[in-house]
Amino acid sequence: MGHKNDHTKMPRMLLERPDAKPSMFINDISRLFMHRVRRECERCGISHGHHKLLMELFQNEGATQLQLVQRTHLTAPTVSVALGKMESEGLVRREADTEDMRQVKVYLTEKGREKVDQVRSIFRGADADMVKGIPQEELDAMMATMRKILKNLLEEEDK
Template identity: 30%
Template sequence: MNDIKPLTTEKAEPFERLGEIGLSNFAPYLMNRLMGRYNADLRKEMADLGLTTPKMRALAVLSVIDALTISELAVYAVVEQSTLSRSLERLTSEGLVRREPDANDSRVTRIAITDAGRAAFDQLWPSMARIYSQMFKGIPDDERAAFVGTLQKMLNNIRKHDF
């Protein structure tokens, strides 16, 4: 990108026009570009495993935080609930996740990863880790930690849920 320049302005936000910031300084644009490239780079490996991005995201989240409600999983996986529901139907029929009744509320269903689901995710993880590492190539650990810390603060600023 040839319009990369530090954002130096005395103007208080919000900016009146995107052109005042430029795409190379607009964090949502940069984050979308990063995630678009990340997902595109994983697409073949996911397809080889019969996974789509929503299915992969669900398995990734469940590999870390198991037995979530569908609404919790939708938030963590950053997938619309209707899209996630369709993906969960397929994941269930493929034996990669299972539905369990909530121990405290019979109206609630929890989604749990199966051994087959964990194995499928474990096959994809090396590619995910490789692409993640590539994004941070040449970036010192302290800068990576500061960047991730900033993203966590940003998420906290805009989050709608307690998790």
């Protein structure tokens, strides 16, 4: 049986590595951030993976199941099972598309919108904790650097 904070062992070791690369920090920061989000969501009764679907539906109300698969990068069976569970919990409703009856669109319910508010609050809290104690000018410089890194990676993908 692992220790409660086994997921922090490698990131803690990374802090001491003189040969650490930006990618190593980005990877560990992302994993720790998402671990926290998952843990906090589960405490609020939001199952693993459901937060992705809730946030995607918040951004794109009336998305089809296929669009949800494509946008969340979850598998089709995972989305199908999750939507069934979310529908039974009263978080979403599915309706046939009036223009194309073969398509089923997914919408948030009022209860689903309340869960979205909880998820957004969890993300805001995790974001705030992640940058606490860092002066704004350092954050601005870091964000400029992160944008450059993302731009570089996107340019490589486009080649």
